[in-house]
Amino acid sequence: MKVYGYHLPAMSSLILWGILWEIVGRSGLTFFIPPFSEVIGTLFVIIGTPAFIKALSETAYAFFAGVFFAVSIGIPVGILMGKNRLIDELLLPWVNMFLSAPLTALVPVLMVLFGFGMKSIIITTTLFAIWIIILNARAGVRQIDRSMVEMARSFGAKPLDAFFKIYFWAALPEILGGVRIGVIRGVKGVIIGQLLISIVGFGALFELYSTNFLMKHFWAVLIVLFAMAFALSEVLAYLERRVAYYAAKR
Amino acid sequence: MRIFFSKGTTVVMSQTKGAFAKADPLSGENAVTAHKISKSYGDVEALKNLTLEFPRGQLTSLLGPSGCGKTTLLKIIAGLLDPTSGEVKVNGKTVTGPGPDRAFVFQDFALLPWASVIRNVAFGLELRGMAKSEREAIAAKYIRDVGLAGFEKSYPHELSGGMRQRVGLARALAVDAQVLLMDEPFSAVDEQTRRKFQEDLLSLVQNENKTFIFVTHSIEEAVYVSDQIAILLPRPSRVHEIIRPGGFREKGVDNIRRDPEYLDIVDEIWASLRSYVE
Ligand SMILES: Nc1ncnc2c1ncn2[C@@H]1O[C@H](COP(=O)(O)OP(=O)(O)OP(=O)(O)O)[C@@H](O)[C@H]1O
Ligand SMILES: [Mg+2]
Numbered sequence: 357m358k359v360y361g362y363h364l365p366a367m368s369s370l371i372l373w374g375i376l377w378e379i380v381g382r383s384g385l386t387f388f389i390p391p392f393s394e395v396i397g398t399l400f401v402i403i404g405t406p407a408f409i410k411a412l413s414e415t416a417y418a419f420f421a422g423v424f425f426a427v428s429i430g431i432p433v434g435i436l437m438g439k440n441r442l443i444d445e446l447l448l449p450w451v452n453m454f455l456s457a458p459l460t461a462l463v464p465v466l467m468v469l470f471g472f473g474m475k476s477i478i479i480t481t482t483l484f485a486i487w488i489i490i491l492n493a494r495a496g497v498r499q500i501d502r503s504m505v506e507m508a509r510s511f512g513a514k515p516l517d518a519f520f521k522i523y524f525w526a527a528l529p530e531i532l533g534g535v536r537i538g539v540i541r542g543v544k545g546v547i548i549g550q551l552l553i554s555i556v557g558f559g560a561l562f563e564l565y566s567t568n569f570l571m572k573h574f575w576a577v578l579i580v581l582f583a584m585a586f587a588l589s590e591v592l593a594y595l596e597r598r599v600a601y602y603a604a605k606r
Numbered sequence: 607m608r609i610f611f612s613k614g615t616t617v618v619m620s621q622t623k624g625a626f627a628k629a630d631p632l633s634g635e636n637a638v639t640a641h642k643i644s645k646s647y648g649d650v651e652a653l654k655n656l657t658l659e660f661p662r663g664q665l666t667s668l669l670g671p672s673g674c675g676k677t678t679l680l681k682i683i684a685g686l687l688d689p690t691s692g693e694v695k696v697n698g699k700t701v702t703g704p705g706p707d708r709a710f711v712f713q714d715f716a717l718l719p720w721a722s723v724i725r726n727v728a729f730g731l732e733l734r735g736m737a738k739s740e741r742e743a744i745a746a747k748y749i750r751d752v753g754l755a756g757f758e759k760s761y762p763h764e765l766s767g768g769m770r771q772r773v774g775l776a777r778a779l780a781v782d783a784q785v786l787l788m789d790e791p792f793s794a795v796d797e798q799t800r801r802k803f804q805e806d807l808l809s810l811v812q813n814e815n816k817t818f819i820f821v822t823h824s825i826e827e828a829v830y831v832s833d834q835i836a837i838l839l840p841r842p843s844r845v846h847e848i849i850r851p852g853g854f855r856e857k858g859v860d861n862i863r864r865d866p867e868y869l870d871i872v873d874e875i876w877a878s879l880r881s882y883v884e
Contacts, residue, residue: 501716503712503714503716504718506710506712506716507712507716508733509686509704510708510710511704511777511781512705512706512730512734514733528720599720602761
């Protein structure tokens with residue numbers, strides 16, 4: 357961004373919004389919005405507290421476990437769907453349905469099935485993340501050059517070789533795109549899961565803060581979560597750009 | 607610029623070998639035979655009862671109008687497609703799928719965009735489970751042979767079209783298959799590179815005791831590089847004529863295109879094909 361010929365660093369507009377927040381907060385318009393500076397102050401105070409660290413580690417555990425399952429199941433399933441017509445016809449309607457389904461409504465069912473604990477949260481995260489990962493891996497495989505497949509066959513590639521040396525890499529740009537969106541959805545999944553179950557992780561923390569009207573704490577935790585989700589997505593976008601050079605040249 | 611396919615000291619020896627093989631082309635030494643091949647895609651009859659023999663150590667071109675089934679035949683020989691009926695034999699063994707006795711050079715190169723030149727060239731050996739150091743040593747040799755020394759660590763998108771096709775050639779050579787199948791390998795490179803490739807191909811046929819099956823659209827190219835030209839005609843596709851260009855190849859690469867026999871054969875082929883080109 358350029359203002360009056362000065363080159364501003366990326367996201368410097370956030371400063372403007374921060375100032376606006378500060379003004380609204382100081383005007384005492386509503387208890388719901390405390391001044392930004394106090395929120396930041398609170399943030400640094402609670403970041404070291406055992407409650408926060410416990411919430412963070414529980415959330416991280418649920419999130420990474422959920423995303424791990426989504427990735428390690430989603431990518432192979434997507435590749436198989438892209439390679440095999442029969443598997444594709446069997447699974448595609450379900451994948452499309454779950455992709456657009458309001459999964460939040462499923463969380464209570466999961467709680468009944470898997471209990472009010474970590475297990476349900478992990479499964480919720482996986483359910484939020486996996487469908488787009490499957491669809492993207494499938495799309496990546498479907499656009500693979502036919503002569504690439506023939507090349508592998510003609511040089512004697514066995515199915516497993518073809519899978520790991522051709523299909524996976526050929527679809528990698530799309531796969532990473534899917535993983536990035538899947539991870540963002542996974543963040544939603546882990547938070548929604550915790551909010552609904554609300555006895556572990558940030559769910560418990562939010563419950564605590566909001567019932568006690570600790571708005572500064574509430575906002576501080578929210579900012580931390582937003583920043584982490586954003587950073588995660590940026591890291592994946594960076595990885596995506598690293599392989600983009602060959603996505604265009606295939 | 608160096609000679610792409612130079613084989614150093616072995617040239618003299620293998621030239622005599624090449625000359626010997628060519629002295630008696632009908633000795634029954636066919637590396638590949640296609641017997642009564644038919645292939646239909648649904649209603650489209652791509653090939654019908656096609657029989658053709660490919661003498662060992664020689665280059666046979668498949669020439670014909672677009673859509674007459676050249677690629678189809680080549681892929682059937684490669685084992686990538688099953689014929690509807692008929693059979694292909696390579697060294698007397700019936701083809702049931704791809705095998706290490708055949709290597710394919712693709713029109714669109716089919717290189718792995720995420721792999722370096724050396725990994726691409728070594729890919730056929732990698733699939734055979736050869737150890738990394740061993741296969742890279744072999745690949746490095748063929749990369750030198752095709753004139754790409756110094757580009758081992760480059761990626762395909764950093765190379766020109768002609769260089770990419772040399773990678774494709776090196777990959778096919780590296781697996782040391784007896785039969786090289788080439789589907790319009792030079793059609794995606796510019797005219798000058800193409801001429802250089804044609805010269806290199808001639809010396810490759812001379813120096814390597816391999817059987818080449820070469821698909822092309824270009825009459826001049828076919829006459830220039832082939833020991834034997836099979837002219838395919840469409841619907842139903844079959845071998846219309848087999849032409850064996852004679853002795854003008856011995857006069858040296860610089861004189862071929864001026865040779866009266868070369869020019870006559872080009873004219874003759876054009877005469878048989880012109881009625882199929884609207
Ligand atoms: N996968 C396919 N499905 C249906 N028809 C096909 C398929 N592949 C080829 N054909 C048909 O078979 C015929 C022969 O095709 P082929 O690709 O072998 O021709 P070709 O001689 O290689 O042509 P070109 O010179 O244009 O490359 C064509 O009529 C084509 O339309
Ligand atoms: Mg073709």
